[in-house]
Amino acid sequence: MIELEQASFSYGGGDILSELSLHLAPGTFHFLTGPSGSGKSTLLKLCFMELQPTRGQARIFGQDVRQMDRDEVARARRRIGIGHQDCQFIDHLSIAENVALPLEVSGQDTSAAEADLRELLGWVGLSGQTAQLPPELSGGERQRAALARAVIMSPDVVLADEPTGNVDWEMAQRLLALLVELNRMGKTVLVATHDLNLIRVAKAQVSARVLRIVRGRLQAAGADL
Amino acid sequence: MKLRETLATLGTFGLSRDGAERVVPSTGATAWLTTLTAAAMAFLAVFALALSLAAGRMADRWSDELARSSTVRISAPAEQMEARVRAVMEVLTTTPGIASARLIDETEQRALLEPWFGPDLPVDALPLPRLVEVIETGARYDSEGLRLRLAAEAPGAVLDDHTRWRRPLVQAAERLRALGLASVLLIGGAVAGMVTLAATAALAANARVIAVLRLVGARDVYIARGFVRRFTRRAGLGAALGTAVGMAAVAALPGGEAATGAFLTGLAFEGAEWLWPIAIPPFAALVAFAATRAAAIRMLRGIT
Ligand SMILES: Nc1ncnc2c1ncn2[C@@H]1O[C@H](COP(=O)(O)OP(=O)(O)OP(=O)(O)O)[C@@H](O)[C@H]1O
Ligand SMILES: [Mg+2]
Numbered sequence: 001m002i003e004l005e006q007a008s009f010s011y012g013g014g015d016i017l018s019e020l021s022l023h024l025a026p027g028t029f030h031f032l033t034g035p036s037g038s039g040k041s042t043l044l045k046l047c048f049m050e051l052q053p054t055r056g057q058a059r060i061f062g063q064d065v066r067q068m069d070r071d072e073v074a075r076a077r078r079r080i081g082i083g084h085q086d087c088q089f090i091d092h093l094s095i096a097e098n099v100a101l102p103l104e105v106s107g108q109d110t111s112a113a114e115a116d117l118r119e120l121l122g123w124v125g126l127s128g129q130t131a132q133l134p135p136e137l138s139g140g141e142r143q144r145a146a147l148a149r150a151v152i153m154s155p156d157v158v159l160a161d162e163p164t165g166n167v168d169w170e171m172a173q174r175l176l177a178l179l180v181e182l183n184r185m186g187k188t189v190l191v192a193t194h195d196l197n198l199i200r201v202a203k204a205q206v207s208a209r210v211l212r213i214v215r216g217r218l219q220a221a222g223a224d225l
Numbered sequence: 226m227k228l229r230e231t232l233a234t235l236g237t238f239g240l241s242r243d244g245a246e247r248v249v250p251s252t253g254a255t256a257w258l259t260t261l262t263a264a265a266m267a268f269l270a271v272f273a274l275a276l277s278l279a280a281g282r283m284a285d286r287w288s289d290e291l292a293r294s295s296t297v298r299i300s301a302p303a304e305q306m307e308a309r310v311r312a313v314m315e316v317l318t319t320t321p322g323i324a325s326a327r328l329i330d331e332t333e334q335r336a337l338l339e340p341w342f343g344p345d346l347p348v349d350a351l352p353l354p355r356l357v358e359v360i361e362t363g364a365r366y367d368s369e370g371l372r373l374r375l376a377a378e379a380p381g382a383v384l385d386d387h388t389r390w391r392r393p394l395v396q397a398a399e400r401l402r403a404l405g406l407a408s409v410l411l412i413g414g415a416v417a418g419m420v421t422l423a424a425t426a427a428l429a430a431n432a433r434v435i436a437v438l439r440l441v442g443a444r445d446v447y448i449a450r451g452f453v454r455r456f457t458r459r460a461g462l463g464a465a466l467g468t469a470v471g472m473a474a475v476a477a478l479p480g481g482e483a484a485t486g487a488f489l490t491g492l493a494f495e496g497a498e499w500l501w502p503i504a505i506p507p508f509a510a511l512v513a514f515a516a517t518r519a520a521a522i523r524m525l526r527g528i529t
Contacts, residue, residue, distance in 0.1 A: 050440075070526075071444050078442035088437050092250045101248070105443035149441070 001026050001157055001188050002047050002080075007056035008216075009042060016042050018216035019056065024157065024190060029183045029206045031199050032192040033221065034213035040192040041085055043213065044159050047190065048082050049073050061156075078106050081150030085161040085192075087142045089134035096121065096130040099149045106153070117152070123178060124148050125171060140166035147175055157188040164195055172198055180205050248438065249431055249451035259423050259456060263416060263463030263509055264470075270412045271471025271502045277405025278498050279491045284398035287391050295359040295368075295386040297326075297375065303352070310355055312379040317359060320374070322366030329356040359384075365392075413512050416460065420516040424456050428524045435525070449521035453514060460513030464506040472502050 002024040009017040016039040024030060024047070032040050045051040046058055049065050058065040060076050068076065081102070089098045097104075100117055121130055124144040129137060137145065147163045158179060164172035176198060183189045183206055193199065202208050210221035297317065301309040310328060317326035329337075334356065368386050375382045428435070438448050478492055494502065 048440075074439070074442050074444040076442075077440070082440065084440070088440055090248055090434050090437050093248060097247075101438075102441040104248070105438060105441055105447050107447070 001061060002190075003057075003059040004043075004046060004053065005057040005059070007046060007053035007058055009039075009046060009051060009054050011042075015054075015216055017046070017053075017213070020213075020217050022047075022211075022218060024188050026156070026188055027183070027186050028188055029180075029202070029208040030190045031202070031208055031210045031221075032190060032213065033194065033196075033199070033210065036194070038213040039216065040213060041161050044082065044161050044190070044192055047157075047159055048080060049076065078102065078153060079155050080157040080159060081153060081155040082159040083143070083146040083150040083161060083163055085165070087134070087146040089142070089145070091134050094131050094133060095126060095137065095145050098134060099145055099152055102149060102153045120148050120152065121145075124175065138166075140168075140171070143167065144171070144175065147178070151178065151182060154182075154185075155187065158182055158190070160189070160191045162193055163191060164193065164198055169197075173201065176202055176205075246451045246454050249427070249434060249448075249455070251455070255423065255426070256455075256459065259420065259459040260463035260466075262419050263460040263513070264467035266412050266416050266419075267464035267467030267505050267509060268471040268474075269467075270409050270505050271468055271475060273405045273408035273412065274501050274505075275405075275475050275492050275494060277402050277409070278494060278501065280398045280401035280405060282495070283491060284395050284402060287395045287398065290391070295361070295384065297357040297359060297382050297384050298354045299357065299379070299382045300352075300354040301381045306355065309379050309381060310357075313357060313375065313382045316371070316374050316378050317357065320366050320371055322362055322364045324360045324362040326360070327358045329358055359386075413508065416464075416509055417512050417516040420456050420460055420513045421520045424452055424517040424520040425524060427452060427456075428521060445522060445525045448525060449518060452521050453517045456517040457510050457514040461506050461510030464509030468502055468505045472499075475502075 002022070004020060004022040006019045006021060007017065008015050008019055020043070022043070032043065034040055042051065046053060047060070049058075049060060049068070052058065052065055060068075061079065063072065063076070065073075089095075090101070093101070096117060099121065118127070118130070121127055124147060126141060126144055126148070129141060129145075134142060134145070143163060143166055147160060150158055150160060160179065163175050163179075167175065172195065179189050179191060180202065199208070199210055203210075211218045212221045213219075297313055299306070299309050299313055314326060314328065317323055334353065368384060372384050375384060435448055472494075475493060
């Protein structure tokens, strides 16, 4: 699905990621950890074609990112749901409209299943906020909405950046259940998180690999996780 | 489990219909500027068209009259008339710039005189001059030279070309028609420029929205569509308003006897000409569509 081969990345200064390789096979569940500033979000953006490796190669669904034109990138992104750490909403659209945006831009037929949208928003605890605007939500609520938007297309790959960073433990488990359920449906999941408890709980439910970014490279985390 | 069912069907639905437009926030007061400018431009275009069409009509009518503007009047004693006419025709057919010369026969002459003298005029009994109608080629003839030749070879033949003075007027009218059409095209260009500026500003103001749309997999054409539809509608609506007001104003102009060719009273649309101003709003919408689309595609290509 997503392969980084000897990929390095820098924002202009030194390498944030150096000669790093990552293979996300279909149906796998990965956690990505590492200290703050180690490059977790950067790695997710490489997987989402927001950034391109400064050296090395990134292949998304078998295509070299450098060879892809803009329409191909757009089409590939429809098969990848991403929940950014900073959420990224359109502020004048309601939460429900923001969450449904991926369907809207891919030209899918409307009306059919508003019930399902409501169900999903209910699952992430936003039933009461569907008509509100993104700036009116708390940090945790925005994160949940971002995760809902990431999975609304039922994409092949879900990338979640700190999806549980600002929510209580009970809600974190609900969000994890959502990701686990998607993984059981055969979706590929990559979650960047600091939350070791979350990883432990997840490992009891699915076979998840835990990767750690250390000095720009990926390491398999120890057995304690 | 309910969640699984929900997730299984999620990929199949969306929200609103004209979403592309909803996702791009409208820019309030400046939105009206596009409509207003388009209305003003359309209003001007109506007058430019009316001017062009009226000038064209006038040019056609005058040049038609001009083509038959000259006659040669031949007076001679009855027994010499035959020879004199032959001499005049000889001169006319050998004069460069004259397409044809036609002797007006007696029945026709009687018809010409009838309004003045009634049907019973005994043409044969009167010493009437004979008339020769002279049709010019586009090249025109030298009237002074012709006059001299006629005086020398056919005394008593007088060239009457008093309507020739209108020739510069015809040229002016033709030029006015071209200027009117050029104005319409310039107005179209101004609309294109105005819409391009407005659309570019709108795109720049929405950089964040565009970035989010990119993240959820929107293609350039989708993002452009929101802007294109909005500006096309605004320009079309404004142009429709301006055209309606302009047409009403032209219709309300005091009309005059068309045949007098008076320019001021001739500034109007006649018959099928009314279809021309009706084409202005679709034309404006088309221009706005093309301008916005080009601006959007160009700008979106610049942002990654
Ligand atoms: N747009 C940017 N321009 C320049 N430097 C950046 C940019 N974004 C991130 N960085 C730098 O790159 C490094 C990695 O950032 P990144 O956001 O990937 O870290 P992270 O592992 O996600 O951290 P956190 O756990 O705090 O979210 C940081 O040192 C950061 O300052
Ligand atoms: Mg981060």
